[in-house]
Amino acid sequence: MAMMGLARKLVGARRRPLDASLAYQDHLKAMLRLHPHDRDLAFAEGVGSKTVELFRSQGDGHVAVLRHHGLTDGMAVYDLGCGCGRTAQALVRSGWQGRYIGADIVPGFIDELRRKCPGYVAHVHKAPTLCADDATLDIVYHWSVFTHLPPEECFLYLEDSWRALKPGGRTVFSFLEIGEPLHQDAFMARVRLLRAGKPTGLLDTFLHRDWICHWARQLGFSEPSFTNGADESHHPAFWQTLVAMQKPAA
Numbered sequence: 310m311a312m313m314g315l316a317r318k319l320v321g322a323r324r325r326p327l328d329a330s331l332a333y334q335d336h337l338k339a340m341l342r343l344h345p346h347d348r349d350l351a352f353a354e355g356v357g358s359k360t361v362e363l364f365r366s367q368g369d370g371h372v373a374v375l376r377h378h379g380l381t382d383g384m385a386v387y388d389l390g391c392g393c394g395r396t397a398q399a400l401v402r403s404g405w406q407g408r409y410i411g412a413d414i415v416p417g418f419i420d421e422l423r424r425k426c427p428g429y430v431a432h433v434h435k436a437p438t439l440c441a442d443d444a445t446l447d448i449v450y451h452w453s454v455f456t457h458l459p460p461e462e463c464f465l466y467l468e469d470s471w472r473a474l475k476p477g478g479r480t481v482f483s484f485l486e487i488g489e490p491l492h493q494d495a496f497m498a499r500v501r502l503l504r505a506g507k508p509t510g511l512l513d514t515f516l517h518r519d520w521i522c523h524w525a526r527q528l529g530f531s532e533p534s535f536t537n538g539a540d541e542s543h544h545p546a547f548w549q550t551l552v553a554m555q556k557p558a559a
């Protein structure tokens with residue numbers, strides 16, 4: 310009996326870091342414990358912004374990226390891995406009018422988004438699919454989400470984005486790029502932790518542009534266009550690499 314308990318514990322210990330849903334829920338809980346009197350800061354740190362000011366300016370930057378890639382009033386957009394609504398809150402601030410759907414695996418984030426953006430639709434959704442009917446979306450976007458998923462799950466999300474996009478619709482997303490000097494330190498920091506036998510925290514995934522182009526061709530998207538993380542010619546620099554691709558018009 311004791312042996313079975315131990316075996317179960319060991320299996321649990323091995324499974325836990327790979328379960329993004331649990332890892333993110335734990336991360337949010339830890340931030341809420343760290344900042345018991347500042348919920349906004351806890352949620353900002355929950356999605357990686359060190360301050361509330363940064364949370365807001367990064368959200369405004371997200372909206373600038375979306376505008377650059379064609380966002381206009383009246384569109385239907387899907388915010389995959391929307392977190393607590395860094396982009397959604399910025400869309401509200403910007404006065405954008407349209408149909409917003411957000412989805413995330415962490416219920417606490419979705420509750421917060423609903424609180425901050427009444428009128429926006431947001432779902433807790435754990436399968437690698439989009440909560441949207443076929444050919445109903447103008448833009449599917451996600452920031453710092455493929456950065457935390459295994460490549461196979463990225464592929465499934467991209468495949469389902471194609472299904473849910475209208476002909477002519479586009480997907481825009483950010484990723485950490487293997488071989489990109491801007492992201493090299495983050496990659497090597499994880500290598501050092503692993504080498505030292507220390508925990509690496511949330512999964513960070515580094516993708517290659519070639520893989521994304523390969524997936525785009527396989528799924529029938531247009532050839533992707535990339536924006537380097539330091540490029541500020543059309544919107545504030547994003548730091549992560551951005552990619553955009555279109556579902557061909559019918």
Ligand SMILES: C[S@@+](CC[C@H](N)C(=O)[O-])C[C@H]1O[C@@H](n2cnc3c(N)ncnc32)[C@H](O)[C@@H]1O
Nearest residue numbers: 329333356390391392395413414415452453454
């Ligand atoms: C760094 S945060 C970014 C949140 C939001 N995109 C933003 O920019 O504010 C990463 C988000 O991805 C979500 N996430 C992690 N794994 C996911 C998955 N398999 N499917 C959907 N969302 C996921 C997390 O819960 C978290 O909200």
